[in-house]
Amino acid sequence: MEEKPKAKINLNRVAMPHQDPKARAKNYSEVALGYTDAMALEEASRCIQCPKRPCVGGCPVNVDIPEFIKAVRDNDMVEAVRVLKSKNALPAVCGRVCPQETQCEQVCTLAKKQAPIAIGRLERYVADWDLGHQDKRSPTVLPPPTGKKVAVIGSGPAGLTCAADLAKFGHKVTVYEALHTAGGVLMYGIPEFRLPKKIVQSEVDYVKSLGVDVQLDSVMGKLATVDELLESGYDAVFLGTGAGLPMFLDIPGENLNGVYSANEYLTRTNLMKAYLFPEYDTPIKIGKRVAVIGGGNVAMDSARCALRLGADVVYIVYRRSRTEMPARHEEVENAEEEGIVFKMLTNPKQILGDDKGWVKAMECYEMELGEPDASGRRRPIVKQGSEFTMDVDVVVIALGTTPNPLIASTTKGLDTTKRGTVVADEQSGKTVKDRVWAGGDVVTGAATVISAMGAGKRAAASIDAFLKGQ
Amino acid sequence: MYKILSKEKLTPVIDCLKVEAPAIAKKARAGQFVIIRIDEVGERVPLTLADWDAAAGTITLVAMEIGASTCKLGGLQTGGSILNLVGPLGLPSEIEKFGTVVCVGGGVGIAPVHPIARSLRQAGNKVISIIGARNKDLLFWEDKMRLVSDELIVTTDDGSYARKGLVTEPLKEILEREKVARVVAIGPAIMMKFCSLTTKPFNVPTVVSLNSIMVDGTGMCGCCRLSVGGQTRFACVDGPEFDGHQVDWDIVFDRQKVYLKEEKEALDRWKECQCQKS
Numbered sequence: 164m165e166e167k168p169k170a171k172i173n174l175n176r177v178a179m180p181h182q183d184p185k186a187r188a189k190n191y192s193e194v195a196l197g198y199t200d201a202m203a204l205e206e207a208s209r210c211i212q213c214p215k216r217p218c219v220g221g222c223p224v225n226v227d228i229p230e231f232i233k234a235v236r237d238n239d240m241v242e243a244v245r246v247l248k249s250k251n252a253l254p255a256v257c258g259r260v261c262p263q264e265t266q267c268e269q270v271c272t273l274a275k276k277q278a279p280i281a282i283g284r285l286e287r288y289v290a291d292w293d294l295g296h297q298d299k300r301s302p303t304v305l306p307p308p309t310g311k312k313v314a315v316i317g318s319g320p321a322g323l324t325c326a327a328d329l330a331k332f333g334h335k336v337t338v339y340e341a342l343h344t345a346g347g348v349l350m351y352g353i354p355e356f357r358l359p360k361k362i363v364q365s366e367v368d369y370v371k372s373l374g375v376d377v378q379l380d381s382v383m384g385k386l387a388t389v390d391e392l393l394e395s396g397y398d399a400v401f402l403g404t405g406a407g408l409p410m411f412l413d414i415p416g417e418n419l420n421g422v423y424s425a426n427e428y429l430t431r432t433n434l435m436k437a438y439l440f441p442e443y444d445t446p447i448k449i450g451k452r453v454a455v456i457g458g459g460n461v462a463m464d465s466a467r468c469a470l471r472l473g474a475d476v477v478y479i480v481y482r483r484s485r486t487e488m489p490a491r492h493e494e495v496e497n498a499e500e501e502g503i504v505f506k507m508l509t510n511p512k513q514i515l516g517d518d519k520g521w522v523k524a525m526e527c528y529e530m531e532l533g534e535p536d537a538s539g540r541r542r543p544i545v546k547q548g549s550e551f552t553m554d555v556d557v558v559v560i561a562l563g564t565t566p567n568p569l570i571a572s573t574t575k576g577l578d579t580t581k582r583g584t585v586v587a588d589e590q591s592g593k594t595v596k597d598r599v600w601a602g603g604d605v606v607t608g609a610a611t612v613i614s615a616m617g618a619g620k621r622a623a624a625s626i627d628a629f630l631k632g633q
Numbered sequence: 634m635y636k637i638l639s640k641e642k643l644t645p646v647i648d649c650l651k652v653e654a655p656a657i658a659k660k661a662r663a664g665q666f667v668i669i670r671i672d673e674v675g676e677r678v679p680l681t682l683a684d685w686d687a688a689a690g691t692i693t694l695v696a697m698e699i700g701a702s703t704c705k706l707g708g709l710q711t712g713g714s715i716l717n718l719v720g721p722l723g724l725p726s727e728i729e730k731f732g733t734v735v736c737v738g739g740g741v742g743i744a745p746v747h748p749i750a751r752s753l754r755q756a757g758n759k760v761i762s763i764i765g766a767r768n769k770d771l772l773f774w775e776d777k778m779r780l781v782s783d784e785l786i787v788t789t790d791d792g793s794y795a796r797k798g799l800v801t802e803p804l805k806e807i808l809e810r811e812k813v814a815r816v817v818a819i820g821p822a823i824m825m826k827f828c829s830l831t832t833k834p835f836n837v838p839t840v841v842s843l844n845s846i847m848v849d850g851t852g853m854c855g856c857c858r859l860s861v862g863g864q865t866r867f868a869c870v871d872g873p874e875f876d877g878h879q880v881d882w883d884i885v886f887d888r889q890k891v892y893l894k895e896e897k898e899a900l901d902r903w904k905e906c907q908c909q910k911s
């Protein structure tokens with residue numbers, strides 16, 4: 164048999180086109196512009212379609228990545244969309260915000276050659292094509308109604324995905340959301356320039372188009388408790404309430420004017436559109452010199468918002484080093500390009516105020532890295548006598564979040580951990596309470612969009628099995 | 634959309650709105666609040682419940698026109714609507730039989746004190762109420778307060794109506810006169826601070842309701858934080874009521890001033906828009 168000539172492996176990852184850093188640091192339009200057709204084709208053609216398919220295992224929801232990439236290469240976009248969406252309900256979101264470098268792309272066969280396929284960028288390309296070609300979508304055919312009712316609390320990725328799947332199984336679903344907009348962190352936290360709200364809104368609209376009733380302005384635990392929902396005719400309840408409680412540093416000066424939690428800073432900016440003040444009524448303090456404390460996505464987003472709001476200098480203050488930063492690599496690079504100043508191995512000691520109660524400076528320690536801690540990362544230790552002061556007028560604390568106790572404290576028979584997370588079975592999302600499931604950040608603590616989505620999907624399957632067995 | 638069933642002016646600058654909100658009305662308890670967002674560009678504004686009617690499915694809100702949002706609210710009419718309304722938020726007032734309770738309402742704070750006085754009276758307390766305002770034109774609900782109080786004292790700062798002076802003066806006289814089990818004071822922060830200082834030497838537990846600047850009202854942002862007994866607390870979920878003797882009032886005053894400049898800018902802009910319309 165004649166041997167096929169071995170195709171030469173292309174190691175040139177197609178770069179993502181971006182808005183110019185100088186221009187984008189002053190606007191809220193999306194930073195990453197997305198692949199053109201030619202770029203997508205070129206990148207898709209790099210995939211060697213290896214039989215081991217490690218990427219599929221690297222994806223938290225096991226998207227059939229080689230298949231959708233092949234469809235892109237074959238220019239069969241309808242098929243690419245079908246493959247992608249059969250596992251991932253929110254590809255336009257995930258293509259933009261998933262930490263691909265620690266998931267699918269990390270294990271790509273070409274990662275060994277430092278040139279993993281840009282799976283996230285291709286995912287975004289396919290999802291955006293789909294959004295632009297809604298006419299080509301085959302309408303979702305819903306099964307006859309089962310007569311069962313499910314209440315989903317929280318409209319973040321976990322709640323939305325769970326609601327959509329339950330509706331597709333034929334159940335009647337009501338989503339209760341505390342805020343005046345559905346979408347969870349995707350709406351109130353992640354900024355417009357990284358995830359346009361139009362995209363989130365179209366996902367919410369899709370879920371509604373399946374017959375899901377979305378009730379906004381509904382703080383459950385206050386307006387009605389979980390038990391009251393179960394008594395009032397719901398057969399099951401899914402908790403997708405996220406991890407929305409901000410952590411503070413507990414250092415002197417934290418209550419000064421000009422100190423924000425990242426949640427407040429981002430909510431004012433994104434959800435309330437403070438960047439459009441006074442056209443929009445919600446104000447935000449525009450700092451000239453802003454320090455953001457933390458090294459995750461939340462810190463990067465806060466810093467980049469501060470810049471766009473008009474700050475002269477924005478610092479990321481992080482107590483470990485660059486390699487330990489949990490933020491998506493791409494966002495760290497984007498932030499750096501935009502001129503954010505990284506103060507690594509630095510930890511605040513106290514925030515100093517002026518005589519009117521406003522922030523004027525922050526005193527910090529220099530840190531050094533010691534032995535690895537429980538998280539496997541090297542523990543930061545204070546360098547004695549290393550205190551120094553930074554002049555700042557706004558401080559944003561982005562240290563992480565824990566679940567809001569509102570539901571757990573008003574629901575009998577729910578098990579919670581010391582960290583305030585709700586205990587639920589990892590596979591099914593079932594809690595110890597009868598007819599109650601939970602998933603997403605409320606179970607795992609602050610994690611990722613894709614893991615929340617996966618949890619919502621698995622819980623929907625488990626709820627469906629329960630309802631059909633009834 | 635939440636429909637405004639009636640709107641009246643209690644004084645030239647204080648508005649009273651009855652809004653259709655059956656689910657909230659069913660759950661509401663004295664001391665709780667709601668957050669409103671008037672329209673698409675609106676901010677989220679906390680307002681303590683002035684009244685509610687579970688049977689009719691309505692809640693009553695009272696607001697003084699001091700900023701752009703409250704002026705906008707004052708511009709709404711019967712038959713109009715509020716875009717977003719969420720609640721009931723915060724912890725309800727502690728209602729028990731304490732004995733004699735003094736309820737102090739200052740300015741627009743008279744509205745939220747009313748249902749608390751009513752609940753306390755229903756629980757069997759002797760309720761002495763003091764309501765005060767800067768002048769006659771800012772005073773309202775004297776009749777409603779009289780109905781829920783065993784004794785009512787009215788003051789105006791300038792003496793344009795009833796007794797001239799501040800609410801703290803009759804408060805002190807009552808504390809000197811008889812044994813008081815509890816004081817509830819709602820009004821401007823400065824009034825609540827001085828009520829707390831007045832009751833301190835008498836060692837009478839004093840509850841104040843802190844209407845901090847808020848965003849979500851569910852404990853998510855920390856915007857409403859304050860310091861009580863040396864600990865950081867969130868007004869929206871740990872309050873809005875706190876022990877007045879433990880509150881760090883300096884932080885309360887400072888945090889109220891965060892957006893003074895922006896609030897003025899928004900108000901000027903609103904007034905300008907109104908002028909152009911008329």
Ligand SMILES: Cc1cc2nc3c(=O)[nH]c(=O)nc-3n(C[C@H](O)[C@H](O)[C@H](O)COP(=O)(O)OP(=O)(O)OC[C@H]3O[C@@H](n4cnc5c(N)ncnc54)[C@H](O)[C@@H]3O)c2cc1C
Nearest residue numbers: 317319320321341347348352383405603604610611612615
């Ligand atoms: C600024 C920021 C940036 C991030 N960036 C990324 C990223 O780049 N990539 C990534 O993968 N992940 C990122 N994350 C994490 C990711 O957004 C979350 O892991 C994910 O949104 C969790 O989804 P969820 O559905 O569990 O909860 P959420 O998205 O938090 O949604 C929970 C919803 O429940 C509502 N709710 C809460 N309590 C109640 C109640 N009592 N009654 C009614 N409703 C209630 C909340 O208002 C909210 O809308 C980021 C998070 C933040 C804050």
Ligand code: FES
Nearest residue numbers: 850852854855869
């Ligand atoms: S208003 Fe956001 S935490 Fe209280």
